[in-house]
Amino acid sequence: MKVLLVGGGGREHALAWKLSQSDKLDHLYIAPGNPGTADYGTNVDIADTDVAGLAAFAQARKIDLAVIGPEDPLAAGAVDAFEAVGIRAFGPSGAAAQLEADKAFAKQIMRANSIPTAESRTFTSFEDAKAYIASRDEAVVVKAAGLAKGKGVFVCDEPSEAILAAERIMVDGMFGDAGKTVVVEDKLLGQEASILAFVDGRNIYVMESAQDHKPIGDGDTGDNTGGMGAYSPAPIVTDKLMAQIVREVLVPTVDGMNRNDTPYKGVLYAGMMLTQGGPRVLEFNVRFGDPETQPILMRMKGDLLEVMWAVCEGKLDRVNLAWDKRPAVCVVMASGGYPGAYEKGKVIRGLDEAGKLKDVMVFHAGTARNGDDIVTNGGRVLGVTALGETIAAAKASAYEAVDMISFDGAYCRRDIADKALK
Ligand code: AMP
Ligand code: GLY
Numbered sequence: 029m030k031v032l033l034v035g036g037g038g039r040e041h042a043l044a045w046k047l048s049q050s051d052k053l054d055h056l057y058i059a060p061g062n063p064g065t066a067d068y069g070t071n072v073d074i075a076d077t078d079v080a081g082l083a084a085f086a087q088a089r090k091i092d093l094a095v096i097g098p099e100d101p102l103a104a105g106a107v108d109a110f111e112a113v114g115i116r117a118f119g120p121s122g123a124a125a126q127l128e129a130d131k132a133f134a135k136q137i138m139r140a141n142s143i144p145t146a147e148s149r150t151f152t153s154f155e156d157a158k159a160y161i162a163s164r165d166e167a168v169v170v171k172a173a174g175l176a177k178g179k180g181v182f183v184c185d186e187p188s189e190a191i192l193a194a195e196r197i198m199v200d201g202m203f204g205d206a207g208k209t210v211v212v213e214d215k216l217l218g219q220e221a222s223i224l225a226f227v228d229g230r231n232i233y234v235m236e237s238a239q240d241h242k243p244i245g246d247g248d249t250g251d252n253t254g255g256m257g258a259y260s261p262a263p264i265v266t267d268k269l270m271a272q273i274v275r276e277v278l279v280p281t282v283d284g285m286n287r288n289d290t291p292y293k294g295v296l297y298a299g300m301m302l303t304q305g306g307p308r309v310l311e312f313n314v315r316f317g318d319p320e321t322q323p324i325l326m327r328m329k330g331d332l333l334e335v336m337w338a339v340c341e342g343k344l345d346r347v348n349l350a351w352d353k354r355p356a357v358c359v360v361m362a363s364g365g366y367p368g369a370y371e372k373g374k375v376i377r378g379l380d381e382a383g384k385l386k387d388v389m390v391f392h393a394g395t396a397r398n399g400d401d402i403v404t405n406g407g408r409v410l411g412v413t414a415l416g417e418t419i420a421a422a423k424a425s426a427y428e429a430v431d432m433i434s435f436d437g438a439y440c441r442r443d444i445a446d447k448a449l450k
Contacts (some may be wrong), residue, residue: 029054029333032086033069034076034106036060038360038393043097044121045389046325050154050333053284057089063402064193064392076101076159081197082199091115097337101292102314103129118336119294127292128314131173131211139308141284143277146301150215151198154198161190162322168214168420172197178242178254179367183215190425218303219447220310221262222320223273225298226335228344229291232278233335236327236351237265238320239447240299244367246443254408257444259357259419260323264302264448273300273307281312285418293339322413323356332441355421357445358413359430363394364437366407371430372396374404374436378424382429387415390429404435419448 056069074314076427105122183194363370394406416422
């Protein structure tokens with residue numbers, strides 16, 4: 029099979045690595061890819077949002093399956109564009125991708141299907157949002173409804189803070205059109221967990237649980253980022269809790285999307301808050317999480333390409349996957365300054381040595397090749413991921429690898445997976 033993988037981050041390096049293990053793979057193309065994905069196929073210089081260009085390339089090269097990693101091309105209708113030229117594509121249609129790309133749409137689906145989530149209101153006028161927030165005493169969360177690279181959410185303990193956030197999003201336009209609509213919801217308390225499932229329109233196959241670390245600083249302090257590290261499994265997600273999430277969230281979401289005439293296929297990712305009152309949805313993503321994918325795929329035993337094909341064929345019920353019992357931990361190494369402004373082009377040293385450690389993978393995210401050097405080229409630069417007999421061992425091994433890698437201004441959190449150790 030010839031496969032085109034769309035995207036160029038850490039998630040895509042992990043997907044390329046896993047897809048390359050399939051007996052069914054003849055050749056892998058990655059658009060645009062990164063220096064890490066180049067080890068497993070041919071990087072193609074087409075932007076992941078150039079939907080027409082991607083479909084034309086796939087047609088010319090007689091691609092059998094397109095796999096779309098990031099949310100932007102999905103929301104822009106990449107799957108529809110591939111299918112329009114007769115190419116199977118793994119991921120939801122543009123209409124179904126609204127589940128992530130429009131938080132107001134997601135709330136509507138949740139409300140219509142009694143899916144547990146925070147109470148919320150949707151606003152298109154700043155004055156209305158301000159009046160509503162001012163009328164509330166409790167802490168609220170203000171969210172840009174559109175896609176904002178994981179940075180469009182403000183958890184505010186004071187109404188004044190929340191009004192300021194709404195003003196920055198709606199009036200100052202800090203996320204452009206993505207902030208024209210804002211969702212204001214109650215702040216929930218608890219631990220978070222990422223639940224990812226393959227969905228073929230009807231059947232659901234739930235992967236192992238994971239937990240992300242969104243804030244930039246140790247102890248979950250500071251601004252939200254795309255994700256600074258992850259581990260799998262999340263011990264807090266017991267079998268009983270997982271069954272409850274499947275029953276109360278995944279099943280009604282897949283049913284609700286069918287009833288809404290936006291049938292869902294691909295990966296459905298429920299970002300959950302495990303509150304005292306039970307699990308609640310914080311958000312849906314319509315793709316693999318980044319960086320959750322890195323530890324999850326290191327634990328997956330089986331043929332990912334076969335699973336993705338089965339999803340496109342509506343035959344997920346015939347698929348069998350197994351999981352490595354050992355936990356995996358991924359530590360993101362970022363450019364100094366991220367999620368704010370940062371410099372690029374810093375030479376990265378120690379990649380080969382770190383990659384030689386047993387059960388360690390150094391996944392590239394924001395990197396580029398410059399002659400013989402690999403240099404930094406983004407905010408999140410690397411996802412250093414390790415398997416271990418215990419979470420503590422996996423953590424120690426991941427940080428051992430991190431400490432072998434250096435570049436100017438390198439930053440990482442030092443407490444990834446500590447929540448699982450408590
Ligand atoms: P989201 O992109 O909607 O998942 O939000 C990003 C992060 O903001 C989440 O991972 C949570 O840490 C936090 N967050 C979002 N919604 C809420 C909420 N209702 N209550 C508390 N924290 C939230
Ligand atoms: N790790 C969070 C996300 O992929 O959105």
